[in-house]
Amino acid sequence: MRISQGQIWLNFPVVNAVRARSSFLLRLAESLTITGAALLASVMVFSIFVAIMKVNPLQALYAMYLGAFGTSFSWQVTLVKASPLLLTGLCTALPMRTGLIVIGGEGAFVLGGLFAAEAAHMVMGAPTIIVWLVMAAAGCLVGGIWIMIPAALRVYRGVNETISTLLMNYIAIAIFNQLVEGLFHDPNSLNNPSTYSIGDNNMIGDIGNSQVHWGLIVGIGICILAWILVHHTTLGFSADLAGGNPKAARLSGIRINRVILWFAFLGGACAGLAGMIQVAAVQERANDGLNVGYGYAGILVAFMARQDPLAIIPVAVLLGGVHAGKILLATQLGLPNSAALVFQGLLFLFILGAETLYGRFSIFQPRVRT
Amino acid sequence: MKTGKNYLVHYAARRMQPLLVALAALLLLAGAARPLWAAFTVGVITVGSTKDWGYNEAQAVAGKSLKKIPGVKVVVQDNVPETIAVTQTMQSMINFDNAKVIFATSYGYFPFVCKLAPKYPHVLFVHCGGDYVPGKTPKNVATYFGDVDEVEYLSGIVAGYSSKSGKLGFIAAKPIPQVLRDINAFTLGARSVNPKATCTVVFTGDWFQPVKEAQAVNSLADQGIDVVTMHVDSPKQIILTAKSRGIYVCGYHFDGAALYPKGFLTGSAWNWAPIYKELVTDAMMGKPYPHSIMEGFRDGVVKLDPFGPAVSPAAKTAALAVKKEFMAGKFQIFKGPLYSNTGKLVIPAGVVYHDAAPTLDGMNYLVKGVIGKISWN
Numbered sequence: 001m002r003i004s005q006g007q008i009w010l011n012f013p014v015v016n017a018v019r020a021r022s023s024f025l026l027r028l029a030e031s032l033t034i035t036g037a038a039l040l041a042s043v044m045v046f047s048i049f050v051a052i053m054k055v056n057p058l059q060a061l062y063a064m065y066l067g068a069f070g071t072s073f074s075w076q077v078t079l080v081k082a083s084p085l086l087l088t089g090l091c092t093a094l095p096m097r098t099g100l101i102v103i104g105g106e107g108a109f110v111l112g113g114l115f116a117a118e119a120a121h122m123v124m125g126a127p128t129i130i131v132w133l134v135m136a137a138a139g140c141l142v143g144g145i146w147i148m149i150p151a152a153l154r155v156y157r158g159v160n161e162t163i164s165t166l167l168m169n170y171i172a173i174a175i176f177n178q179l180v181e182g183l184f185h186d187p188n189s190l191n192n193p194s195t196y197s198i199g200d201n202n203m204i205g206d207i208g209n210s211q212v213h214w215g216l217i218v219g220i221g222i223c224i225l226a227w228i229l230v231h232h233t234t235l236g237f238s239a240d241l242a243g244g245n246p247k248a249a250r251l252s253g254i255r256i257n258r259v260i261l262w263f264a265f266l267g268g269a270c271a272g273l274a275g276m277i278q279v280a281a282v283q284e285r286a287n288d289g290l291n292v293g294y295g296y297a298g299i300l301v302a303f304m305a306r307q308d309p310l311a312i313i314p315v316a317v318l319l320g321g322v323h324a325g326k327i328l329l330a331t332q333l334g335l336p337n338s339a340a341l342v343f344q345g346l347l348f349l350f351i352l353g354a355e356t357l358y359g360r361f362s363i364f365q366p367r368v369r370t
Numbered sequence: 371m372k373t374g375k376n377y378l379v380h381y382a383a384r385r386m387q388p389l390l391v392a393l394a395a396l397l398l399l400a401g402a403a404r405p406l407w408a409a410f411t412v413g414v415i416t417v418g419s420t421k422d423w424g425y426n427e428a429q430a431v432a433g434k435s436l437k438k439i440p441g442v443k444v445v446v447q448d449n450v451p452e453t454i455a456v457t458q459t460m461q462s463m464i465n466f467d468n469a470k471v472i473f474a475t476s477y478g479y480f481p482f483v484c485k486l487a488p489k490y491p492h493v494l495f496v497h498c499g500g501d502y503v504p505g506k507t508p509k510n511v512a513t514y515f516g517d518v519d520e521v522e523y524l525s526g527i528v529a530g531y532s533s534k535s536g537k538l539g540f541i542a543a544k545p546i547p548q549v550l551r552d553i554n555a556f557t558l559g560a561r562s563v564n565p566k567a568t569c570t571v572v573f574t575g576d577w578f579q580p581v582k583e584a585q586a587v588n589s590l591a592d593q594g595i596d597v598v599t600m601h602v603d604s605p606k607q608i609i610l611t612a613k614s615r616g617i618y619v620c621g622y623h624f625d626g627a628a629l630y631p632k633g634f635l636t637g638s639a640w641n642w643a644p645i646y647k648e649l650v651t652d653a654m655m656g657k658p659y660p661h662s663i664m665e666g667f668r669d670g671v672v673k674l675d676p677f678g679p680a681v682s683p684a685a686k687t688a689a690l691a692v693k694k695e696f697m698a699g700k701f702q703i704f705k706g707p708l709y710s711n712t713g714k715l716v717i718p719a720g721v722v723y724h725d726a727a728p729t730l731d732g733m734n735y736l737v738k739g740v741i742g743k744i745s746w747n
Contacts, residue, residue: 066466073465077458177575181545190732191499191546192452192478282454288478288576292451323455327462330447331413336420337449 023366030364031306038354042346049342055333063332064325064343074324079212082320084109086219087274088298089305089312090226091147094267095161096307097230098260099243100151104165105271106295107172108143110286112272113279114176115142117286118184120198120279131202135276143272144265146172151264155257173291180286194287204281215277219316222270226309229266239263271295300344304351319344409443410470410654412436413463415456417476418578420448422604424623425577425640429475429498432642436650445469452478457486464490471496471653473646487511494653498642502662512659514645517666517725519555520696521638521674523703524689525620526559528635528677529597530567531685532618533560538569539590539598541608543577545744547733549601554737555703556599556620561739563688570595571742580607587611597635609634618680625675636689637675645671666725667696710735711742 047057068078091105119138120131150168153159177193179185184195204214230236241249242256249256275290283289301319305311326340359365412433420430426448436442445467450456456479463469474483475498487495487508500515501507529538538560542549557569570593572586584607587598591612599620600608606629612619613630621627621637645663652659665671674693677686695701702724706717716735717723723730736742 067462071465073461077462080454080458174575177544191548192480193544193546278453284481287452289451289453291576292453292455324458327447327459328466331445331459331463331467334446337447338419 026364026366030358030361031311033361033364034354034357035351037357038350039347042343042350045346045350046343049346050335050339053335053339055335060329060333060335060339063328064322064340066325067328068321068325076211077324077327078317078320079216080320081323082316083213083216083219084274084278084294085297085301085316085319086216086223086312087270087277088295089301089316090223090298090309091143091267091271091274091295092299092302093305093307093309093312094226094230094270095147095151095260095264096302097236097239097243098256098263099246100154100260100264101162102147102150102165102264102267103162103299104147104150104168104172104268104295105298106291106293107165107169108146108268108271109275109278109295109298110176110290111146111172111275112139112143113275113283113290114179114184114195114286115139116272116276117195117198117279118179120202121184121196124196124199128202131198132204132280135198135280136273139272139276140269141272143275144269147268147271148261148265151261155260169295176286176291184286186285189285189287192287194285197285198280200284202280203284204277213277213281215281218277219274220313222273223309223312226266226270230309235259235262271298274298300348304348306355318347322347410441410650411443411445411463411467412650413460413467413469413472414444414446415450415459415463415472415474415476415479416446416448417450417452417478418448418603420446422578422624423606423609423626423629424602424604426475426603428624428640429473429642432640432646433473435643436646439647439650439654442650442654443467450476452476452482454482457482460486460495464493469493471650473498483511484508494649494659496649500662500664504661507661512649512661512663514642514649514663514665516640516642516671517664518638518640518672519551519703519725520667521672522552522555523559523562524674524693524696525599525635525637526556526561527563527689527692528681528685529556529599529618529620530560530563531682531688532635532680533564533567533597535594535596536564536567537593537595538567539587539595540569540571540740540742541583541586541590541598541600541602542571542573543579543602544575545573547731550733550736550744551730552601552622553740553742554733554735557737557739558703559692563685567739569740571736571740573742574602577603580604583607584611587615587617591615591617599637605637621675627675627678631678633680634675634678635681636677639673639675641671641673644669664726667693668699704730709738711738711740713738 050057050060067074088105088109091108092102095102116135116139119134123131123134150161150164153164154161180195181193186194186196206213238254238259241254242259246256278290279286301312301315305315322340322344326337329335329339330337414433416426416429418426420426433444433446436444445463447459450459460472463472471494473496477499480497480499480501483495483497484507487510491510495511497513500513502513540553553571560567574582583602587608590598597618598612600622605622605626609619609626609629618633618635620635623640625639627634649659702722705722707719708717710716
């Protein structure tokens, strides 16, 4: 039998069986291969960059690996860095299911954290669990409404939500500074303006003996819930339909405005909750430490995860790893902090560029029986 | 069958094996490539870039000066935010680099330093800020800071002489006591030689906002202001924008004359190296070290930058005369009667505050002559 070169693999029995049975596995294999290739390409370009900085690229990559995943301490650093990204990633990923490109996670994050801290101050003295619930409610509500505003502007007034959410980040930070230095100001925080402390006993602790706080588990749990919402509920299905083809969605009786507003609210609530966790697990009060770019990093996470809530988990860990790895790049090899940002940028570029490769390799396509 | 594609694949895989092993060995070697002798490692952590011509560069320069001490190795990480990230960097320096002394140089690092210090009693944590409270702050923490308002006062004198319009500008990050004190000292210095001088303040809201800072310089220049100064982390952008507008500038944190030789009048600059050296050598020798270092002009921790070519002889004489009095401890900046710019008497007549007076640490007003507002007043 003559077999053409392209068919050697295609006729491999295992591949065939898989292709016949499961399109899920195929899709998984496809995204793993393409993401892996993009990863490899960014590592290679980064190596060239590092070599130009007169550092041995192998040493640099090893230092990053060691700092990110090399020891149990490194893993803890990585996971702590990943934990806010899980939720701020959802802030972009969820609205994007309905077709909205929201980049306002930073604003929802800082305001969520700020109002959570203030809410804790208001119920000071209540049992810890109540304080947490009140804080979470405040964070979610403020963050949710903050992202719902541009969504409503989009739906009812046709305002471009990408521009408005970007601009609203600046407004949020201005409001944040104004309140932290004014209405919510703790007069004892002289040279580092802050709100009142939420109290040492109300801090969210660490998991076991590790240094990873419980916020990580909350984040993972919410990513899983979001995945169920997106893939296994009618609301999630309506959202995909509204995002894919609004006209068709409307014709099939879906109230798409309502779906869009809901998803924007949920996305914002996730970012607000991330702010609350940052206050309750790390900062103890709202101050400048909230305004360091977790919201912006979330945009990256959402795009890299292709808006899939479950994929956000490994992507957030990967980005957390990049940020953990940069510590050793700096301390052991003397590279500036921005070197890791270059790597992150390359990663983002290559992964987004690789989007166009999906569906191009016949091996990953489900077999159609004739 | 040893022909065809399959064979090639196997062959390639077999040939790759030693290569992979070699690669892995190389990686391991690269990781182990540290000096075999045990160096005394010092970590320095900064909140911004170590090449910012400002706050962080001043710290990094002092860190670098430690390399002159035999046996000391310095590791640096820049751009570490005031979050748990600083805890992680400090721990990484201890775990991976065996750091014995860590300089955490940003003010907002303090709560994280205090939380981590008890876990590593053999490591000395040094924080820039001066918040050490005996009995409350962990024993292995030391803090340092410098009194800069005297130098700001001298800058103000030079600015007051150099301004033709009598209108000065001050670009500041946040209305916190430390910054307000600098604005007031600068303004009082200027008004001591030109009672009609005013100082317009612009708050940018954060420590590193190059775009807003440039906009502020432009808007101040448009209002006829001809000398600007600042309290932001990186004065670079302000100095460069002042250069493009052809107005004078007084520096802060770091000597920026090289950026604008013609119009850089003078300024204040930190000289942290002696403090760094003292603490590190004490820690190396196992000697007790000071826990709270608060030094100023007299101790050489703050320096007045060399006068630029635009400074008139009269201005130099006036500034140097007051400098002499500062050195002798005979001159105090904040004394009554002093009015705020809202007309309130903030220091009654007859009251003189020494520069270490605790009241001054809580300063919450702008003095008469400052055009500007604080949000919480």
